């Protein structure tokens with residue numbers, strides 16, 4: 001499909017989410033590493049802080065952080081890349097997370113169990129009289145609390161080391177609003193902006209990531225009642241379709257309608273708080 005054949009909605013979304021028409025993994029790596037290095041240097045901060053989950057997004061962002069910090073140091077600057085493991089109790093794919101950390105080669109690794117803080121908040125809410133329509137709703141809401149606990153932990157580290165928190169949002173998550181507002185959506189730098197999911201994987205592969213982690217099934221893994229639930233099941237859409245939509249490739253009309261509707265409904269998650 002040529003650009004002029006795309007609907008106005010789709011062209012607007014592709015432009016707003018900064019999805020480029022062309023893609024070259026090496027060029028994308030260079031652009032994003034130099035962005036991270038420039039931010040460290042220009043802001044006078046000295047660390048990049050990032051949660052590593054075992055999924056491909058954080059694996060990719062983590063490797064970019066490593067390369068950026070190396071670049072700052074090579075130019076005589078001071079910088080470190082701090083990785084954080086932020087499991088909720090025991091994580092089912094801990095082995096993948098350990099390998100992902102190894103691949104990104106952090107200067108420091110901090111492991112913080114977010115389960116005690118999450119459970120304390122759930123208990124305090126219950127004690128205050130907060131009730132939910134059913135246990136599924138409560139589990140979903142507490143899932144978002146987990147994402148926010150991870151944000152809190154990362155800012156507690158960044159605040160102590162003059163660091164910046166790195167987020168992993170990219171175009172395929174941004175278009176669907178598939179992130180927790182002020183949770184994983186809360187970050188200072190978002191180096192994967194504009195990439196579709198398959199482009200994130202291509203960047204990871206070009207960086208030399210282990211193949212099984214490059215192609216791992218994406219999961220937010222927030223709901224205790226359905227651990228490791230694939231994102232595609234939660235979204236009711238495949239990343240292939242989402243990526244096709246964003247890259248201007250043919251998609252069924254029903255997919256286009258669903259994505260445009262989701263994009264509009266989640267606009268508040270991509271914007272500053274609404275003011276009068």
Ligand SMILES: Nc1ncnc2c1ncn2[C@@H]1O[C@H](COP(=O)(O)OP(=O)(O)OC[C@H]2O[C@@H]([n+]3cccc(C(=O)O)c3)[C@H](O)[C@@H]2O)[C@@H](O)[C@H]1O
Pocket residue numbers: 144147173177178179180181182183184219220221222231234268274
């Ligand atoms: N129109 C509006 N204008 C301004 N604010 C509005 C609003 N509608 C809702 N809100 C606010 O937004 C809140 C809902 O947003 P939020 O709390 O984020 O919750 P919500 O969008 O309902 O849920 C987050 C979704 O993202 C998924 N997720 C989260 C984290 C990571 C990943 C991943 O891929 O790893 C995926 C998660 O599985 C879930 O499906 C509402 O409670 C309300 O406070």
Ligand SMILES: Nc1ncnc2c1ncn2[C@@H]1O[C@H](COP(=O)(O)OP(=O)(O)OP(=O)(O)O)[C@@H](O)[C@H]1O
Pocket residue numbers: 050051052053054055056057058059084085086087088091150168184216217218219220221
């Ligand atoms: N258990 C965890 N430990 C550390 N960080 C986490 C954890 N879970 C989520 N995060 C952070 O939240 C971000 C959002 O999660 P998300 O699932 O979108 O990314 P991912 O796990 O890296 O990749 P994928 O989407 O393919 O699963 C992660 O990139 C990571 O920075």
Ligand SMILES: [Mg+2]
Pocket residue numbers: 053055218219220221
């Ligand atoms: Mg994940």
